[in-house]
Amino acid sequence: MPTLRIVTWNINSVRLRLPLLTDLVRDLAPDVICLQETKCPDELFPHEGVAGLGFPYRAVRGMKGYNGVAVLSRIPLAIREGDPDWCEKGDCRHLGVTLDVPGGLDLHNFYVPAGGDVPDRAANPKFAHKLDFLAEATAWNQARGPARRAVMLGDLNIAPLEHDVWSHRQMLGVVSHTPVEVEALASWQQAGAWHDALRHFVPPSEKLYTWWSYRAKDWAAANRGRRLDHIWVSQDLAGSLSGCDVLRAARGWAQASDHVPVMAEMKL
DNA sequence: ATGGTAGAAACTCTA
Numbered sequence: 001m002p003t004l005r006i007v008t009w010n011i012n013s014v015r016l017r018l019p020l021l022t023d024l025v026r027d028l029a030p031d032v033i034c035l036q037e038t039k040c041p042d043e044l045f046p047h048e049g050v051a052g053l054g055f056p057y058r059a060v061r062g063m064k065g066y067n068g069v070a071v072l073s074r075i076p077l078a079i080r081e082g083d084p085d086w087c088e089k090g091d092c093r094h095l096g097v098t099l100d101v102p103g104g105l106d107l108h109n110f111y112v113p114a115g116g117d118v119p120d121r122a123a124n125p126k127f128a129h130k131l132d133f134l135a136e137a138t139a140w141n142q143a144r145g146p147a148r149r150a151v152m153l154g155d156l157n158i159a160p161l162e163h164d165v166w167s168h169r170q171m172l173g174v175v176s177h178t179p180v181e182v183e184a185l186a187s188w189q190q191a192g193a194w195h196d197a198l199r200h201f202v203p204p205s206e207k208l209y210t211w212w213s214y215r216a217k218d219w220a221a222a223n224r225g226r227r228l229d230h231i232w233v234s235q236d237l238a239g240s241l242s243g244c245d246v247l248r249a250a251r252g253w254a255q256a257s258d259h260v261p262v263m264a265e266m267k268l
Numbered sequence: 269a270t271g272g273t274a275g276a277a278a279c280t281c282t283a
């Protein structure tokens with residue numbers, strides 16, 4: 001039974017942190033790596049460096065300065081055509097591919113808008129964009145029906161559960177954990193009947209973070225993290241899940257991203 | 269109520 005390891009990581013500049021991918025590959029041995037915030041136009045993507053790490057199949061969707069997603073794979077893949085241009089912005093926040101495994105496997109790599117600082121749709125256009133993006137994604141999944149043989153992952157910029165943040169009470173008014181965002185994410189998850197691969201293994205009573213702010217004096221001592229990065233699988237794959245990992249040590253690497261890699265393993 | 273840090277890019281935006 002072939003094992004498939006999939007990693008999602010908001011790398012926060014693929015060119016700056018290309019050397020850290022070596023450490024990620026060493027520590028997690030992924031078959032597929034999904035990146036967000038590559039901040040790199042496609043013509044400048046470091047293809048040779050990534051190929052040298054053992055990822056001959058790559059799909060990239062980047063732009064200058066902001067956003068950008070990429071899928072790096074040991075397994076052949078095809079870029080999905082016809083997926084939406086979210087909020088008609090052309091801003092490189094989604095890349096859908098089909099992996100060439102027996103039976104095929106759809107993989108959707110998302111970078112959901114962060115949403116700015118003020119959790120008010122009327123006062124803050126970035127928050128409105130985040131909610132609109134989530135509503136579009138929900139409608140998209142609703143129209144397609146429950147996902148089958150599919151993985152949905154990325155930096156979703158929402159920490160949905162009480163123990164996905166360091167203090168539920170103190171975070172209720174902070175963008176990423178407000179009730180309106182949490183409800184929107186739950187609607188999306190329900191629309192696709194997605195199964196949370198990390199919480200499949202880690203009980204909801206246990207704290208679990210994938211992001212720690214750059215602004216803390218000592219991120220590890222303060223440990224005021226949030227679980228913003230997610231891996232969801234379709235219900236038909238839930239029984240195939242065989243493990244997961246959050247590479248917390250990556251937050252302590254030299255020139256670290258503020259997000260750490262998150263891995264799910266399944267026996268296909 | 270505010271500022272703290274980081275990256276890309278280019279004198280400012282986004283997170």
